[in-house]
Each structure stands twice: as C-alpha cells, then as structure tokens.
Amino acid sequence: MPAANTTRAYGSVHRFLHWTIAVLILAAIGLGLYAESFRAGGAATLARMVEVFSIHKTVGITVLFLALARILWVLVQGHPRPLHPECRLETFVASAVHWALYGGMVLMPLAGWLLHTAAPGAGFADILWPFGQRLPGVPQDTELSERFTAFHVNGWWLLAVLILLHVGGALKHTVIDRDATLARMAGNAAKLPEPPRDPRPNRWAPPLVALALWGGLAVWAATAERPQDAAPQEIAGQSAAPAATAAQPGSTWTVQSGTLGLSVTQAGAPVEGQFGTWTAAITYDEATGTGEVVAEVNIASLTLGAVSGMATGPDFLNASAFPTARFEGAITRAPEGGTAHQATGTLTVAGQSQPAALPFDLTIEGDQATATGTLTLDRRDFGVGANYADESMVSFPVAVAVDLTAARS
Known part of the structure; x- marks a missing residue:
C-alpha cells in the first residue's frame, strides 16, 4: 500500500494516524470519565484519581501531536475525491465534520494543557513525560485556568457529537449505500474505482463551519459569567x-x-x-x-x-x-x-x-x-x-x- 493519499483512497501514513488517534481519543474520554468517578470516593480514591488524570493528560498530549502531524499530512496530500459529488449537501456535511474533528483533535488536548499550565502551582496531576509541564508564555492565573476548564469540559460534548456523526456516516455508507467509503480507510486501495471529478468543489466552506463551531465555544468559555x-x-x-x-x-x-x-x-x-x-x-x-x-x-x-x-x-x-x-x-x-x-x-x-x-x-x-x-x-x-x-x-x-x-x- 502506498504511503501517500491518492484520489481513490488514503495511504498508509494517513490510515495509521487516523486509527491511532481514534483509539487514543476514545481512551482519553474514557479515562476522563473514569477519573471523575473518583471525586465522591474520599480519601481512599484521591491517589487513584491523580494517577488516572495523569494518564488522561498524557494521552491527550499524544493526540495533540499526532493530530498536528495528520493535519499537516492532509494539507500536503489532500483527501481522496468524494465518491458522490452530486450529493452536494451530504458531501458538504461530511467534509465539515471532518474539519471539525481535526479542530477537536487539536483544541481539546491543547485546552487541557493550557488549563494545566494556567493553574497556580504545579497544576493538578502531572503529564507523564520528561519535557516539562507548562506551556511558555501562559501566566498562572486561577480565572484563566477556569476559562480553559470551561472550554475543555464542555468541548467534549461537541467532540462526542462529531464522533457520532462521523461513525454514523460511515455506517450509513457501509450498510445502506454499500459503497467503498469505509474501504478507502480500511480496505485494499488497489481494488477501488476512480471517483468522478467534482466540477464545483467547495474547499473553504467546510473549514469555516468547523472554525465557527469551535470558535463559538471558545467565545462562550471566555465570556460566560462565573x-x-x-x-x-x-x-x-x-x-x-x-x-x-x-x-x-x-x-x-x-x-x-x-x-x-x-x-x-x-x-x-x-x-x-x-x-x-x-x-x-x-x-x-x-x-x-x-x-x-x-x-x-x-x-x-x-x-x-x-x-x-x-x-x-x-x-x-x-x-x-x-x-x-x-x-x-x-x-x-x-x-x-x-x-x-x-x-x-x-x-x-x-x-x-x-x-x-x-x-x-x-x-x-x-x-x-x-x-x-x-x-x-x-x-x-x-x-x-x-x-x-x-x-x-x-x-x-x-x-x-x-x-x-x-x-x-
């Protein structure tokens, strides 16, 4: 399988990044919810909560760097052509969800790192790596940390909706349409047909929709009354x-x-x-x-x-x-x-x-x-x-x- 993306399918590099990030995002969400379950446990569970939050943060930082690598790869390689360019609304929604997911892969772990950095003191639960805990240039400020917390805590709901839309779309193409959409990420690229050209590609609107979704959440987190x-x-x-x-x-x-x-x-x-x-x-x-x-x-x-x-x-x-x-x-x-x-x-x-x-x-x-x-x-x-x-x-x-x-x- 070629490493590069083609007009028909994703290459091996993109496939590796896709499935690795997917597993890590689901693990990070699960770890975050698991850590939250310890809050009411008292003395017997505090040490365990700190440990789980540390793993959660470390997984999140890993997602951040892999997501940046994936976005750079996409900007250089591009996506395969849409299978059904004539279904313009469906193609537009799928592309907007893709870009919003890219935004979530970066912004969610980045917000977690920022709230960890802005928390006065050394922050709660260390990132398990040797490269330092704090991002440079971010002041230690309780209110600022709370703003990043609001974005991070509420952003996972938006990310969860995007994941459900993405998975639902893949299932629709597999079960109802019975087309090659999922095979482009998991099947034999050599056997896939060449998709038709889109005479009217819409390249800028989907990223702008993604920017509006995450930007709106950022504005709310920055301005909501505490x-x-x-x-x-x-x-x-x-x-x-x-x-x-x-x-x-x-x-x-x-x-x-x-x-x-x-x-x-x-x-x-x-x-x-x-x-x-x-x-x-x-x-x-x-x-x-x-x-x-x-x-x-x-x-x-x-x-x-x-x-x-x-x-x-x-x-x-x-x-x-x-x-x-x-x-x-x-x-x-x-x-x-x-x-x-x-x-x-x-x-x-x-x-x-x-x-x-x-x-x-x-x-x-x-x-x-x-x-x-x-x-x-x-x-x-x-x-x-x-x-x-x-x-x-x-x-x-x-x-x-x-x-x-x-x-x-």
Whole structure:
C-alpha cells in the first residue's frame, strides 16, 4: 500500500494516524470519565484519581501531536475525491465534520494543557513525560485556568457529537449505500474505482463551519459569567452585616469587591482556588486603630480546580453538614505600626472552633480602604481531612488569602 493519499483512497501514513488517534481519543474520554468517578470516593480514591488524570493528560498530549502531524499530512496530500459529488449537501456535511474533528483533535488536548499550565502551582496531576509541564508564555492565573476548564469540559460534548456523526456516516455508507467509503480507510486501495471529478468543489466552506463551531465555544468559555463574578461577597439568603457589629465604635465599612483565596499542597503540587460567596461586616476606628470584624463564608462556593467537589465533600470541609465557616474577632494595629494590623478571634470551620489570628496590611485613602493578608491554618485543628493522616496527598497547612476593598458607610 502506498504511503501517500491518492484520489481513490488514503495511504498508509494517513490510515495509521487516523486509527491511532481514534483509539487514543476514545481512551482519553474514557479515562476522563473514569477519573471523575473518583471525586465522591474520599480519601481512599484521591491517589487513584491523580494517577488516572495523569494518564488522561498524557494521552491527550499524544493526540495533540499526532493530530498536528495528520493535519499537516492532509494539507500536503489532500483527501481522496468524494465518491458522490452530486450529493452536494451530504458531501458538504461530511467534509465539515471532518474539519471539525481535526479542530477537536487539536483544541481539546491543547485546552487541557493550557488549563494545566494556567493553574497556580504545579497544576493538578502531572503529564507523564520528561519535557516539562507548562506551556511558555501562559501566566498562572486561577480565572484563566477556569476559562480553559470551561472550554475543555464542555468541548467534549461537541467532540462526542462529531464522533457520532462521523461513525454514523460511515455506517450509513457501509450498510445502506454499500459503497467503498469505509474501504478507502480500511480496505485494499488497489481494488477501488476512480471517483468522478467534482466540477464545483467547495474547499473553504467546510473549514469555516468547523472554525465557527469551535470558535463559538471558545467565545462562550471566555465570556460566560462565573458564579463568583455574579455574587463575589454575598451569601445567598443573608443580608449585610450582623447587627452585633453595628454598635461598635468607629466607622462601618462595606465590602465593595475582593477575593477570598485558598491554597493547599496536594500530592506535592500547590493547588489554589477561592470562595465565591462570603460576607464581611467591619467596623474600624482610624484614631485608635481598633475595630471588629465578622466574616461568614459559603463553603459550597469553593472552587479548587479538579478537586472542588472533594474539597467540599464529607472527607474535608463537609459543606452539606457545615455550610458556613465563621470568623469573629477584634482588629488592632500590629506592634510594628504603619499599615500592619491583625484580626484576632475565633474561627469556626466544619463545626470546630479554634483561635486564629489574621495579619493584614490596611491602607485607607479617604472613604476607601484596602486590606490584604494571609491566614495559615492547620487542617487537623478543625478535623478536616482526618482520613489523611500524613502529608503525602494533602498538606497539613492551608493558606487563606484575603484581598478586599471596602467603602466607608
């Protein structure tokens, strides 16, 4: 069999790439679904989930490079002529599905690699190869990683539809039309007849349709509103500050914007996320440098990459049993003075209360204040992840980062 494509059939190179990529894509989809099934399994399955996701990513990267090779081969060699050029709509749809599949072969694993690269820290589950984990020039940014995740997670539905259309078309040609379509990819090319010339070939419209399909998904993933964008600091069903702080001396401050981040080391790799819904009721007297703060956090609003569901599940923060975490404390200036402050009080997480102190920098300009600080906790103090007795899978320290802007009420 010749290596090159001909007007009658695909050559050996294209056939090898086609069937290898097909098997690997189906394997990647199966591995991804298999890894997702471990999310509710708790401590006994986390290590297995990391392992399966690593294999899934490695298979995806293999598909990416093979797909690029296949597309280059097609651009040089071309496809065989259509068997039925007179069936213009069917030929057009088949060609558009082909090009959309080419796009999916590249864009789906590329999006996976991009979300892996953009994830703060080393990403979740390593690619099993020695060539590095990250694509150059892509910043580590939680929101960017979430955008790539949205494309990757939802893109597989589009890819699944395209695969079904492609397989369905092949079966139609084999069972109903009984023509040589499937034989061009799997049969003896020497025995196939020469297809007729298409007097009006439509070369550009099918790739444009494929571009529109994947481009539309990319635009949606880039612009879709995230839950934390819709309600960045309010817990559903609650209004503003608890009344207990309203009577405290000093000004009352209302949070205008901010983030409440969380970082933990998992399987040796830093994983970062944030809580989407929370409230903070604050009073502060600039003259004395003292005040009060009461903060409440919706535990179920945590996004933590691929392990969000596990982090809020019964083995860890247990959002169903303890939906809210609460910090209540006093604000004072730190001994070193300047912008340095601290909030000292009681933190309640997963039903366990412990003393906690949050060091932070406070800057006030007119009626606007900004505060940034990081509170480092030991998860064992709150009974979080009790089934993880060592740090081989989940570290003991957990960092909670506060960054907010508030206005004087």
